[in-house]
Amino acid sequence: MVTRLSSFFFRSLREDPADAEVNSHRLLVRASYIRRQAPGIFAWLPLGLRVKAKVEQIVREEMAAAGAQEVHFPALMPREPYEATGRWTEYGDGIFRLQDRHGADYLLAPTHEEAFTLLVKDLYSSYKDLPLTIFQIQDKYRDEARPRAGLLRGREFTMKDAYSFDYTDEGLDASYQAQRDAYERIFQRLGMDYVIVKADAGAMGGSKSEEFLHPTPIGEDTFVRSAGGYTANVEAFETTAPEALPIPDGAPVVFDSPQTPTIQTLVDHLNAHIEAPAGGEWAAEHTLKNVVLALVHPDKTRELVIIALPGDRDVDGKRAEAAFAPAEVEPATEADFARNPALVKGYIGPWSAQGAVLGEESVSGIRYLVDPRVVEGSSWVTGANEHEKHLHSLVYGRDFTADGVVDVATVREGDIAPDGTPITLERGMEIGHVFQLGRKYAEALGLKVLDQNGKLVTVTMGSYGIGVTRILAAIAELNNDDKGLIWPASVSPFDVHVVATGKGDDALNLGEQVVAQLEAAGLDVLFDDRPKVSPGVKFGDAELIGVPQLLVVGRGAADGEVELWDRRTGEREVVPAPDAVARLTAR
């Protein structure tokens, strides 16, 4: 096919869009690939649609190779199935909800676990029907609070989501592995770096979860990589707890600590007034910081919790969100403190569900959770739940206990991974997610099959997502320079971009010949045949559009010569036209 730029729906824009924060957004808009319709919502122009179709085709081929079958669900879904699994409420403000003219509730689906589960329940009833993996490539919706970075975090986006159905755990492992392998092939074909990291599975009720992250400084996710090869996203990183210590004799000591509401002021006070621990000075890590957080549950109830963690760490927001999902996590407000006068700001100490363990005991019902580093026998300096009073030599397991352990402290370079080696932190963008859902959805929605013995067994499921539009943006983000985009050949909107320049008819005539030959060889050609457009503008547009292989028909046309131009390396080579055609069609 030949597409002529003279009639192609394309217009390069000189100005960056005002709201563009990243290169992919900037260039995809400037080069007429996409156009904003509303925050996080884009229209696709012919160039963009071509690249999107190529990404989708690669995904489709690898899904077929993995034995997955394509289906398609509506975006507009009724409330009932989401109600049955609790997600109608759990999604909070994160989804678009609406009513039809009869007042029935609907949502614009962010994912389709429930619908897939019900469809299989509708059609299948025997272990003989399994395993089954079905997928769709479909437009999804999330009502992001702050959609940004163009296609990287939109409110309408295209995803491939697949779901596997098995009746044994081994079957689920195999289905999971098949999708995981398919994802590796997809990213390899797309020329994208990726790291597979352990992800947090708890919030979705599943058992095993891994994310495919594309390492990039603009990624929204932080992930951990250990010297020994352990990888995890920061939410899923498991802190290695030190070994428990023998519980010493003795008792905690209360001391006056005027004007020490922060860890630093406390450490200074300790070093000035209290005998230091063996062999050194007091440091933040000797103190126990008690952070009050508010959990906003999906039903909008507000629960306060206290997180106790070493004073040299903070609560990591994302880790806390993951640990407490589906609740949202907020810092406690002044109003929260005002309602709970027993929480003495700056001097909070151990606590229990019955109220403050020390100090005033008038408040109860606040869970007290400790960091994994707070092991039995460990000794801490912490607040005494009284204004300007602290304790030292407070020993966990002797002087206080907790309602639970929660691993939400900040992760730092050099922390020790579960494999015993130190970690580094990197930024990444989530481009895929494979997930063993287990039996959560099948149980909630009653998906059972008869097994070999005629017994009803609950089906076990996996969920596998790839963000098509996000991947496209990530490829654009990874492949550009100051002049424009540079597509990998596998997803380029055209195979070759032929530019005819110069006055007179020589170049245009030779261009027509070359283009006809390339087309006859089955190549998809973009032909810049625009009359009265300067070579400079044509070259600029070609560089902006980013087809990796350019062919210029210009000055040498009268001699039958053309120029092959590699957009990525910038190399340009003058060759006879037939040689150029032969080289391009030999690939």
Place this chain on the structure above:
Amino acid sequence: MVTRLSSFFFRSLREDPADAEVNSHRLLVRASYIRRQAPGIFAWLPLGLRVKAKVEQIVREEMAAAGAQEVHFPALMPREPYEATGRWTEYGDGIFRLQDRHGADYLLAPTHEEAFTLLVKDLYSSYKDLPLTIFQIQDKYRDEARPRAGLLRGREFTMKDAYSFDYTDEGLDASYQAQRDAYERIFQRLGMDYVIVKADAGAMGGSKSEEFLHPTPIGEDTFVRSAGGYTANVEAFETTAPEALPIPDGAPVVFDSPQTPTIQTLVDHLNAHIEAPAGGEWAAEHTLKNVVLALVHPDKTRELVIIALPGDRDVDGKRAEAAFAPAEVEPATEADFARNPALVKGYIGPWSAQGAVLGEESVSGIRYLVDPRVVEGSSWVTGANEHEKHLHSLVYGRDFTADGVVDVATVREGDIAPDGTPITLERGMEIGHVFQLGRKYAEALGLKVLDQNGKLVTVTMGSYGIGVTRILAAIAELNNDDKGLIWPASVSPFDVHVVATGKGDDALNLGEQVVAQLEAAGLDVLFDDRPKVSPGVKFGDAELIGVPQLLVVGRGAADGEVELWDRRTGEREVVPAPDAVARLTAR
């Protein structure tokens, strides 16, 4: 490609879905093509998705051949552009509206005229950029009051909508014709009968409009076909007005007409008491029926109008809706009459915007509109706006006038078309619509380009829609028998359905060979390799699925023989396997 039924996501259902009113719905559900998710909202299973992709591909190819370029707009669109053209309000209850978390208004787009207009405005500014036709194949939404007939009238449906942009009327005519020609090719390739009928253009503010109707008794639309070849949908049918008559001398005569609130009682009274018109009896057509309707405007204001039409006709609801769009039309209620005591039910006569022309004059502001048959000089019997009083010899143009003419009376077989020949009425299903929008949208949204003289001119547009999912259902509706579907080859989910039957391995082995050969020749094969499924079940499923070409490997397998089975004619022929393969791959 070979798809094996043993692992294909398919399950034939014996029971018709409870809500299925038409064959296409019944069979597409029973054969696992689609599955209901909510009223008028369906999921697509692998079989359905294959057929849908084939219909889309035919549409796409013909759009490309017509020079149209593909783009893709989001389903979720902001309110603003629809507000600018008034359609946000005009749509009434017919669309899905929603708000995002920040309270901004959105809709699920039923069509995208505004968005296409704004996109072209964004990118183009010169006559040199035109003509341009761009299209999308996209899922659309309408909040139908009563979604029904499966895919034929859904709330989520796939459409191809194209929009053309020109700067001259001649250009628009050419763009319109190119789309119209493409539609003819599409329906020919799909093997669908169609009639192109004149459609009502007024409501959309455009100038020329034609619908492609598929003639079928289950069609929702009625269309008119004249002996001379004129076609129109019933909304667009233009009544041929008789010629005006000379105005006679004289005056209308009021007469007592006790208990004559209906046309029939009035005619009986006339024949009993009043001298008949020359050469016959009084008949309903001599009377003038005055019907009070309520127009509910998009802003919810309620306006009463009186429609005067010959007593042998009624107001046709669809024609009235078309004539008064975007207002909705309702019969006047008892409350409407109670609020307007001058409207004497059963005895209403001519009226004017200033109030009743005859009788009590206390009510005003009600428009009085007449049928085209009420021409100057025509004489009528009608109500006198007083209880049990009528008038005869009331002459239009002498004794009364109207605020306008409105052509909303029922159309009947034998009525005369504009070409002077009598009409018949047929039922049809709308499958395509081509429409000259003209400058309405470009004016509302400010889409202008510079012409050859450097002058800004407003662009003129066309809008062209084809219902992809509706066409698919129409094809299914047209191609089935009591055993199941029978697809035309152009959209069949597979090229060949190979059924292996019988015990022992002969059939399965020969089946594998045949299937491999068909695949090697590039055919898309569905292979029923299910073990332990009876031939009867396999044949039943094959007939239900409806691939038009079947190949059975069974009893003759040991002798290398197979059976070619034409699903449409039912013909079955035993031939050597290599001959069967040769015949299927020769096509």
